Each structure stands twice: as C-alpha cells, then as structure tokens.
Amino acid sequence: MRILAPFFVLACCSLGFSEHLEADQNILIPDHWAHMGRVRPTEEIELTFALRQQNLDRLEDLLLLVSDPSSPQYGKYLTLEEVTALVRPSQLTQKVVRQWLQSNGVSNCQTVLTQDFLQCSMTAQVAEAVLPGSEFHRYVSDDHSLVRSSSLYQVDGDVLQHIDFVGGVHRFPPKGQDLNEVLTKRRSEAKFHLGVTPAALRARYNLTATDVGSAQNNSQAVAQFLEQFYHPADLAEFMAMFGQGFQHRSDVDRVVGTQGGGKAGLEASLDIEYIMSTGANISTWVFSNAGDSGAGCKHLAKGGNCFRPSFPASSPYVTTVGGTSFKNPFKITYEVTDSISGGGFSNIFKMPDYQVGAVEAYLKAQSALPPKTYFNTSGRAYPDLAALSDNYWVVSDRIPIPWVSGTSASTPVVGGILALINDQRFRKGLPSLGFLNPRLYQLKGRGLFDVTEGCQNSCLDEQVQGKGFCAAASWDPVTGWGTPDYPAFLAALLEGK
Numbered sequence: 001m002r003i004l005a006p007f008f009v010l011a012c013c014s015l016g017f018s019e020h021l022e023a024d025q026n027i028l029i030p031d032h033w034a035h036m037g038r039v040r041p042t043e044e045i046e047l048t049f050a051l052r053q054q055n056l057d058r059l060e061d062l063l064l065l066v067s068d069p070s071s072p073q074y075g076k077y078l079t080l081e082e083v084t085a086l087v088r089p090s091q092l093t094q095k096v097v098r099q100w101l102q103s104n105g106v107s108n109c110q111t112v113l114t115q116d117f118l119q120c121s122m123t124a125q126v127a128e129a130v131l132p133g134s135e136f137h138r139y140v141s142d143d144h145s146l147v148r149s150s151s152l153y154q155v156d157g158d159v160l161q162h163i164d165f166v167g168g169v170h171r172f173p174p175k176g177q178d179l180n181e182v183l184t185k186r187r188s189e190a191k192f193h194l195g196v197t198p199a200a201l202r203a204r205y206n207l208t209a210t211d212v213g214s215a216q217n218n219s220q221a222v223a224q225f226l227e228q229f230y231h232p233a234d235l236a237e238f239m240a241m242f243g244q245g246f247q248h249r250s251d252v253d254r255v256v257g258t259q260g261g262g263k264a265g266l267e268a269s270l271d272i273e274y275i276m277s278t279g280a281n282i283s284t285w286v287f288s289n290a291g292d293s294g295a296g297c298k299h300l301a302k303g304g305n306c307f308r309p310s311f312p313a314s315s316p317y318v319t320t321v322g323g324t325s326f327k328n329p330f331k332i333t334y335e336v337t338d339s340i341s342g343g344g345f346s347n348i349f350k351m352p353d354y355q356v357g358a359v360e361a362y363l364k365a366q367s368a369l370p371p372k373t374y375f376n377t378s379g380r381a382y383p384d385l386a387a388l389s390d391n392y393w394v395v396s397d398r399i400p401i402p403w404v405s406g407t408s409a410s411t412p413v414v415g416g417i418l419a420l421i422n423d424q425r426f427r428k429g430l431p432s433l434g435f436l437n438p439r440l441y442q443l444k445g446r447g448l449f450d451v452t453e454g455c456q457n458s459c460l461d462e463q464v465q466g467k468g469f470c471a472a473a474s475w476d477p478v479t480g481w482g483t484p485d486y487p488a489f490l491a492a493l494l495e496g497k
Helices: 004-014 056-067 080-087 091-103 124-130 179-188 198-204 232-242 266-278 353-365 407-427 437-443 486-494
Strands: 018-020 034-038 044-051 108-111 117-123 136-141 144-149 154-156 163-167 219-224 254-256 283-288 321-326 335-337 344-350 379-382 385-388 392-396 399-404 455-457 467-470
Touching: 044 091, 044 124, 056 080, 056 437, 091 117, 117 124, 124 136, 198 266, 198 385, 219 266, 219 407, 232 266, 232 392, 266 283, 266 392, 266 399, 266 407, 321 407, 353 379, 353 437, 385 407, 407 486, 437 486
Parallel strands: 219 283, 254 283, 321 385
Antiparallel strands: 018 154, 034 136, 044 117, 044 163, 108 117, 136 144, 321 335, 344 379, 392 399, 455 467
C-alpha cells in the first residue's frame, strides 16, 4: 500500500489536465490525399505507443565504441538481448502505460522483444478518449487508405513522462513514384538517356564479373514500406535481362512479414532488383511492412521559408545516400549532382562528433551558402555518400520500365556494395562493418569519387530561387563524400580491423 498510494493520489490529481506529447505535431494533409470524412465511432484503428527507453546515452556510447576502428571494442557488437536489457523501459513505465490504456478500455495490445512499443487496436471513439483533442478521419490516395487525426492530440499528465510519441495519429507516407508520372515527365525532357542498368553501374564503380558474394555467413536486406511489394516474377525477369554478365541469385531467400497481393510497387521492385544485382550472389531478405526532395521546403507561419530536413535520412545513426547523374547522358562519365538529391542539416539531431571536422570545413569554404535562417548549422548534416540515382531501368509487373529515378535507386546500390565488402571481410576473419559513419568520416573520401558539380532543389522563393546546397570538393551536404570506387573503397575498408 505504501507504493500504490502515492501513485493513486497522482492519478487522481492528474485526471483534470493533459498536455501535448510531441512539440512538432504536423497536422498538414498532403495535397494528394483526399478527405473522405470522419470515421465511424465503432471503426477499429491501430495506434502505436512508444514507451520511453532507458540508458540511451550509454547505448550511444557503446554504438560509437563498436563502430570506431581505433577502439578496442571495434566490431564487438551487442546481441539483441543485450540491447534489450540496456534500453528496455522501466517496469514503472510499462506498468503506468498499461494501466492507463486498460483504464480507458484498451486491452488488445502487442509488444516487441525490447518492450518499447505497444501496438494497440481500439475503436475510434476510444482512441479519441485516450488522446484528447484527436479527431480521426479517413483519407485516400490512389489505392491507399489511411485513418489520421486532423487535429493536435494530448495525453494525460500522469503518462507524459513515460511515452515519447503515439504513431498512427499524424503524418502521411511520402508519395511514391507513379509509373505514368515517371514516363510523362521523362518523355517531356529535352535530354535523352540510354539508361542505368547493372552493367552501367558495374562499369562506373569498377566492379568486375568476379565481384560477387561467396561467404556463407553473409546476407543483405531491404525493407518495404508504403504498402509496396516486390514480385518474384519481376525479379527473375530483371535478372534474365540484365544479370547475364555476372553470377547472381534470382530469388529472395526469406520474406519477413506478409507480401501484399495485386500489382508490384515500382520502388519496391527497384530496391530488390538493384541490391541483388550490385550485391550479387548474396543471400537477401525482405522485411515487408533517402528522401527525394532536395533540401525540402517548409513554409513558416510568419510568411518566410526554411529548408525541411527529411527523416530518417537526417538521423545521426543512419548512413544516408545522396543521388548523382552522369555528366554526359550518352556515356559512362564522371558524375554530377542529381538535383533531387536530399541533403541538409537536421533541426532535431545535433551534429555528431564523427562529422564535425568535415562539415565545418565545408561551411567555412563556401562563399555562396543559402541564408542561415534556412538551415541549422549545428545539426546533423547529411548525406554521407552517394551513387547514381537517375534514369534506371526497372522491371515491374513484368514490364521493363525506363527513366526511374530517386535516391530509392542509389541507396540499394550502396547497400549492395557494402554487402560485397562485408563478404570480403568475412573471408578474412574480420567482423562486419556495422555502423559505417565513424569509419567513413575517418577515411576522408578515400575510395570514393568526389562529386564537385551541381546543386539540389529547394524553396521556390525570392531569396533562394529554388536552389539548395551545392556540391564541392571533399564532403558536401548534397553528395556526401562522393560515390564508390569499389576496388579502392574495398581496400580502404579492409585495412586494420
């Protein structure tokens, strides 16, 4: 009773107030989502409650230690069970949140091994009672349908310190590439491109026919979001068309989750086809459920603009890939910035120590930066490196499709190259690269082609006139350190540990 009584008093006293959980709740509805009206009170919806983790400072310290080649702990990765023991929410947090949900009639919840997420089903009426201020409506875009709140939500004061955010309330998935839009846009452009294929990528990044995987303990994976799915027949067709010059696999080894029915997604097809043709002959998994907006643009309430960094690209714990194009669209030449390449500075995450020197050097050397009111000079800067992102050939729904572009293309290419490097490391008895960024910034561009031409898109206003950041010698917030020169990159990442 001595333990429960203070909690009971706190709960009673807190019933009269609630507070906004997220300071930056975004209730803007993207233009391509049509409003279909408020959902029925009895309609079932799913919300995900993120419980506050413990020991995050310790976790970050350990991550940097196992990722830094100069550390004695380099490559000595924690198991999932060890991570769970470190960050798992406290018993008090779990108890408070579950009792709060149950007191509101929410009992159908599932958790994960780390116990930091609760995915709960409830009626819309119950959800609006659990989250005061919320009001759930249905929105439709193409074949996708979502339920989201059109207003800010709050949570009771007694659980405020135990929850980080509630998923499924706000935020819409970014718009994927539409086949008709891709074809119409590219046909209307004056220039013509023969197209990027696995052969073109291997020629540009100096991969030979023998640069394929062979280690038994190696694997790579892609994650499918936005309700997009790959189709095994498309992958087989793609490899039959474009994979004849090197040993490869034409089947995914394992799908975690459920593959959706119907047509294949263009971006999902792109991901699986290019990670498996670059990281060729490596076991590949698909987990089924970079940004392509340049610097992005956010319209401020007082009439001005600023750049809008994308997430998770702006996370300091992600290796982010920018995009490039061939200088000459008719030849395999050096690369320049693809104007849609995402990049910039986070407004949420501070600049990590591993990149401070490189970013400060860029900021000091550039005389034509965007106004400082548009970006946060102390934030995590991205991307970290880049690859070709323009005019890819993709097979989707058994149809070969040209002119597909975006960092959705460059990211699996870099992922495949890193999987090949891990393959070589395993054969030498070395650990996998793990979190690459600390080591990547220590290399200072070794093993990479520096990209020094071109700028990205941004806000269309009088001050910046659609121009974001520009490429420069060494690191820059458009193409990072540059694009892979596989033999040199491999050599650099085989040195030492």
